[in-house]
Amino acid sequence: MNTGALRVALVDDHAVVRAGYRRLLELENIEVAAEFADADSAYAALSPDSADPPDLLVLDLSLPGRSGLELLQRLQQRRPQVRVLVFTMHDSVPLVLQCLRAGAAGFVTKSSAPQVLVDAVHRAVRGERPLSPDVAAAVEREEAHAQSAAPHLRLSTREFDILRALIEGASVEEISRRLHLSPKTVSNYQTQVRQKLGVTTAVELLHYAREHGLTQGT
Template sequence: MIRIVIADDHTIMREGLKRILDGAPDIDIVGEAIDGFEVLGHVRQGGFDLLLLDLSMPGRSGVDLIRQIKSEAPKLAILILTMHEEEQYAVRAIRAGAQGYLTKESAGTQLVGAIRKVASGRPYISAEVAEQLVLNIMMPNESLLHKQLSDREFEVFSLLVAGKSITEIANNLHLSVKTVSTHKTRIMQKMGMSSLSEMVQYAVAHRLLSPFKT
């Protein structure tokens, strides 16, 4: 039996996932979480095999949360279930320790298969994201400025272009306002940009706009 915890801040999404997974005789949902704090609570309590994790939840989330989970429970399998089809999110999540990456557009049968595969110790990437990875490899000459950013800088960048203020980002990522401002300055320097509007235009052009929540 594969014991899983579902982490998503949308009730309707969690309920939908439970209905899909109820039909799988080898999967048992043993817990739910609506933010990073509750996720870490489940991790510290233990008693499950796989975490089905949304990348964009209130408070601590994303790559930072994955790294924290892996530092406390290195053997716990993590399958990302997200709206992000962009390969850059998948690459960073997997580098941080996630074993699988699936978009919310995927069919229920694909989700069940992904859970079984990741729980068995094998990696899984959805077809949509795999296609993005292949396209990236086929266009090696394209200058992707955001790839120069560290994981933390990319997270701050994603929140900035999503319309979050410096203070909101600081609260979301549990950083000081000064630290976030420093990250913003470094991001703009690395990307050769002088305004937020340039960053937003770049994000739109490269499909990096992110539906982060507060």
């Protein structure tokens, strides 16, 4: 690997996808220093005493077990010096805003041209906030109109993960297995989410999600 190359780590559960990203980035003198297939392995590797952390983590959100969004928040508490660029298939503006609130350095969708990802890596390391063109205008419009006061944008990262799962139609038991939480804990979170959003039933929750653009890209 070239000396002095920018060093990144990839977090994506598809090995073939990671291989494609690796080739793309290495052609641009960006070293892929590590690859992880799930959030827990990435979190373990980036412990406070781990040596030589990457300059940037390129993170997918849809991972087995803990979500990429939860990993993002946990890393901000553990290794805040490691910047995180979200790179995902999801393009929901509320989700983008939630990631930025949780500490993401930028957000790029997988429908973007390859050069968009390469440019975003460089910009994120420089301290800029890269957003792919398909979400940038909408995100800036939301921020300009100060709509961050919407109830779902005040949810914690864990609550937002629960909300996304509920919108997808997952049961309490399914969410429990997916997030490694007890069914009772998930039920408590579900109650908190409904209270914060001002809804009482699953139908009302789905209506809220549709009204606020949460069903697309979740």
